[in-house]
Amino acid sequence: GADVTTLPLIVDYMSIYYISLVLLAVPSVGANALRATGDASISGTIMVSGSILHMVLGPFLIFGLLGLPALGLAGAAWANLIARLLVFIVTIYVLAYREHLLSYTQLTFQAAMDSWRRIMAVSIPATATNLIGPVSTAIVISLLASFSQEAVAGFGIASRIEGLFVIPLFALSASIGPFVGQNLGADRHDRADAAMIWSFKYSLGWGALVAILLYFLRNEVSALFDDNTTVIEVAALYLLLVPVSYGSWGVLMMASAIFNSLGKPVSSTIMSIIRMFVLYIPLAFLGK
Structure with missing residues (x-):
C-alpha cells in the first residue's frame, strides 16, 4: 500500500533496521539465560537501558540536534542500531564476566551435535x-x-x-x-x-x-x-x-x-x- 512518497522512507528505515537484527539474537538469548539462573533483574535492566538509550538518541539523529546531521526517519533506525549494539556488548560482558556462563572449552564434534540436537x-x-x-x-x-x-x-x-x-x-x-x-x-x-x-x-x-x-x-x-x-x-x-x-x-x-x-x-x-x-x-x- 506504500506510494511513491512513503516507499523511499520505508526503504531508508528498513535497510538500516535489518542490519540491527543481527545484534538482537545474543541479547535475546542472553536475557533468557540470565532469567533461567534466577537473575531476572539484570536482564531487565539491560533491556530497559537499551530502550531508554534508543529514545534519547532518536531526537538527536532524527532532527539533527547539537550539530548532528538531520537524518529523518533513517535517524530513528540509526538510533535503534546504536542502542542494540551497546546492549549486545553489555550482554556479552555480563554473561562472560559476571555470571561466567560463557565457556571457551573446545567441544568435540559429537558433543556439539548432541547439544545442538537437544536445543x-x-x-x-x-x-x-x-x-x-x-x-x-x-x-x-x-x-x-x-x-x-x-x-x-x-x-x-x-x-x-x-x-x-x-x-x-x-x-x-x-x-x-x-x-x-x-x-x-x-x-x-x-x-x-x-x-x-x-x-x-x-x-x-x-x-x-x-x-x-x-x-x-x-x-x-x-x-x-x-x-x-x-x-x-x-x-x-x-x-x-x-x-x-x-x-x-x-x-x-x-x-x-x-x-x-x-x-x-x-x-x-x-x-x-x-x-x-x-x-x-x-x-x-x-x-x-
Missing part, C-alpha cells in the same frame, strides 16, 4: 511459533493495504498502542516458564501449579482492565499518534473491539511459555497455528 528439539518449534504472529500480521496488513494507506496506518498505530498495554503479559510469560520449569525440576509441583493458576488469573484481570480503559480512552490515545481523522477512526475501532480478547491472549501466552519450559514446544506451536491460521486469517479474509 533444536525445543528451538525449532518455538521459532515456528514466534514466526506465526509476524507472518499472520503481514497477511492482514496486505489485506488492509487494498483499502487505503489510512487503514494500514490506523492498524499500525493501534498495534503500537496494543504493544504498550500488553507489556505486563509479555513480561510475565517470559518469567513463568523458567519459574515453572525450575519448580518442577525441584519436585515442587504445588508451587508450579499455583504459579500457573495465578498467571492465568492475572492475565484475565489485566486484560479486563485494559479493555475497560481503552473503551473510554481509545479516541484520545489514538489522536496522540496522528491527526488524520480516518486513521484515528480505524485505530479507535481496533481498540474498541480487540482488547476484549487480551485476557485470553495472555492465558495463551502463559500456556505457550509453560509448554516450552516442559520441553513440549509442539503443543505451543499447535495452539498458535489454530489461533492464527484457523481463526485469525480466515476471519480477516471473510471480513474483507
